[in-house]
Amino acid sequence: MKRVKKPVFFIIAVLILALTYTAVFGVYTQNGDTKNTWIKGVGDIRWGIDIRGGVEATFSPADGVDATADQLESAKAIIELRMVSKSITDYEIYTDEANDKIIVRFPWKSGESDFDPEKAIEEISATALLTFREGMEYETQTLDENGNPIYQTPTGTTAESIILEGSDVTEAKPVMQQNTTTGEYEYAISLTLSDEGTKKFAEATERLKGKIISIWMDDIMISYPTVNSVISNGEASITGNFTAASASELASKIQGGALPFALQTSNFSTVNPTLGLKSLDAMVLAGVIAFAVIAVFMIVIFRLPGFVAVLTLLGQLAITFAAISGYFPFVNSFTMTLPGIAGIILSIGVGVDANIITASRIKEELHTGKTLDGAIHKGCSNSLWSIIDGNITILIVALMLIGVFGPSNILSKIFGESTTGAIYSFGYTLLVGVIGNFVMGVFCSRMMIKSLSGFKPLRKKWLFGGADK
Amino acid sequence: MKKFKIDFYKNRKIYFGISIAVILIGLICNFIFGAKLDIQFAGGAMIKYSVDGEVDSNEIAELIKNETGRTVSVATNQTIGSDAYQITVSFAGNESVSLEEQKSIAQSLSDAYAERTFGVIESSSVDPTMGAKFFQKCLVCMAITFAILLVYIALRFKKIGGLTAGVTAIIALVHDVLIVYFVFVIFGLSINDVFIAVILTILGYSLNDTIVIYDRIRENRKLEPTKSTDALPGIVNKSLNQTMTRSIMTSVTTFLALLVIFIVASVYGLTTVKTFALPMMVGVVVGCYSSLCIAAPLYTMWFVNKAKK
Secondary structure, eight states: OOOOOTHHHHHHHHHHHHHHHHHHHOEEEEETTEEEEEEOOGGGOEEOHHHHOEEEEEEEEGGGOOOOHHHHHHHHHHHHHHHHHTTOOSOEEEEETTTTEEEEEEEOOTTOTTOOHHHHHHHHHSOOOEEEEEBOOEEEEEEOTTSOEEEEEEOHHHHHOEEEEGGGEEEEEEEEEEOTTTOOEEEEEEEEEOHHHHHHHHHHHHHTTTSBEEEEETTEEEEOOBOOSOOOSSEEEEESSOOHHHHHHHHHHHHHTTOSSOEEEEEEEEEOHHHHHHHHHHHHHHHHHHHHHHHHHHHHHHHHHHHHHHHHHHHHHHHHHHHHHTOSTTSOOOEEOHHHHHHHHHHHHHHHHHHHHHHHHHHHHHHTTOOHHHHHHHHHHHHHHHHHHHHHHHHHHHHHHHHHHSSSOTTHHHHOSOSOSHHHHHHHHHHHHHHHHIIIIIIIHHHHHHHHTTSGGGOOGGGGTOOOO | OOOOOOOTTTTHHHHHHHHHHHHHHHHHHHHHHOOEEOHHHHOEEEEEEEESSOOOHHHHHHHHHHHHSOOEEEEEEEOTTSSOEEEEEEESSSOOOOHHHHHHHHHHHHHHTTTSOEEEEEEEEEOHHHHHHHHHHHHHHHHHHHHHHHHHHHHHTGGGOHHHHHHHHHHHHHHHHHHHHHHHHHTTOEESHHHHHHHHHHHHHHHHHHHHHHHHHHHHHHHOSOOOGGGHHHHHHHHHHHHHHHHHHHHHHHHHHHHHHHHHHHHHTOHHHHHHHHHHHHHHHHHHHHIIIIIHHHHHHHHHHHHHO
16 A cells, blocks of 8 residues: 555644634734734625625516616616715625616624614615716715725705706717827717707806816716817717726716616515624534534544544635635635525535545455555545545536526526525535535545554554454 | 344335325325415515514504505514514515505504514515516526436446436435425425525435445445346345445434534524424435435336346
8 A cells, every 4th residue: 555654644634724723713914003814714704694684675677667788787887886875885786687687785784773774775776866067066075995086965066056967868878989189099978968958068068168067976976077168969978087997887877867767676685683693603603513513423433534534524614614705815705694504514414424434434444354554545445436426416516506596697598697695605605615525525534544544553443443452 | 343234125115115105194284284485485575573562463463454455464472581572574465565665564663652662673575476486497407407417327327227326316316305395394384595405405415325325336236246137136235234334424423413503593593594404304314214215226126127027
């Protein structure tokens, strides 16, 4: 048998413990008042609204209006803008073009005891109020999470003098056009105004030539172009340092103020955060006790391989937590829900099984009278394929769930985009857990058992499940 | 080391009998009690309020009926260890409740009970068409997953009659799904996304169990020099008895872990988690049973009957 070197056990064990420690507690440094997160721990996991409380709502155009994809995007842009203005940063939003639906989820912060979910949903889905105003006087200036300024609440002349409203704009779209002075092509937003809008805009541009006309959505200023010339034909364009993305974003917002339909709330559900937090505490407690029970059981029944199994299960859990919290820079953090926890339980079950199959196979071989090395070698090689087959079938199930219930999925054409994230979350944690099991339960566990069998004091058949002699 | 000597093949009729009896009882219960389709699938609405004192359920039901014109059933429970009560308002029918309606209910409640404070704990309202779509999607997903699994098993176990192995493995899966479904019916648990999560978990679990057994059968058939079908029942029995220790150990560990979760959830009063852990515990037992007593004997029967012809 090819021996695995003695230090291998300690190297893997230290790696597993280090991974577990950092994945659970994270790595932070304190620099004055700012806390720098180097590695995200369990505390950074984003919990789903079923656990920590929150609101989920589905909006659709009222009166069965069939909205186009662009109109839905505009409506989505408006909702996003309102999330920003309510300083809700960790929201999720999906549009479902096949069914004309917009699905929004956002957390209910535990500090906000006076939070009114019905009012919040109503405000988010209210018909957008788009205004073109004179000047750009605003009350407050704050920074969003990317450091861009947000100007809020018009005051003075800007508050009083409204030039155009949403209904005056017929269309807003991003275009590429040639700059009349430099001759270069650049991104811009082209506006088409209604007849009445054309009249009002012609009058205003004449009066305000060289001055600013600001554009507001509700009480947030989304643009403040300077009037370059009098526009009397109702065809205006906004130019500036736009990129393709920023031009279509602004066009979407303006178009959102001119949507030909109102949004109605077709589904909504809310969970109070105190209810959610209580279940989170209980789940953590249950998880710790369940892990302890499994650990005792495995060590009592399978002795040394059982001890190795507990270490590798810890490693598998650490990999799962890491994949959820955003520990690895290349894996995005993931929203964890109750079905997600179910996925972790199943993958732990599969991990336990992989270890039990190997350990009981070694035990079997020892009882047929093989030497320790022979039994370990045979036990490992004979159980390998059965573990891999079992894991691959579960991998298929996990991939199907992710594929079908993901935000954009293989059945999108028939059923539209995802209507619920719960099953997707189950598939994701299961997938990660099974991958973790390949690394830990299959690879590391074998290396560690073989490495441990090289130590003289441990070379007893009893420790590997053999007869007590 | 303890060695099992159970003749699974000879006892197959007893096992099949037990399974058929359980499924029949389940079907009868299904007709008598009916499955409680959650509003998530069927559409409908539910609101849970917390209130800082006792209120009368019938009065509230009457109040909401006057306000919205819809029949509701109201249940109140006292929260353990406090004066607070929880009121669950379930709306009859499959129609969702609009935001305006929910707001007017909250308004009329606080008008009627001026001295009490009502707060929304949980609410959900689902349009019936969306629920139905989600349900269809789950079924389509299950069908595709079964098809892919069948192909994988058929390819991997080609040497020992892959298609038969695949079909019998899936029969065992359907058996498990049915029994877990009956657990939901008998305990009056609603069919919602928890149900889907439980079913999926049991599918994965039971399938893994069956695959491990087939793997052993494949190994033992390779060792056996004779290719005659007469030897098959013996080989299958030997394989099942060899994998017994592992099957039982794995099931016991998983069962214990779920039991811990169930107990903690009961202590903390977490209904969702409880309704998740209970059918899972049943599923783990059934999944282990079906791999040993349904899938493998069926697989053997297939070949024995084919040889007879």
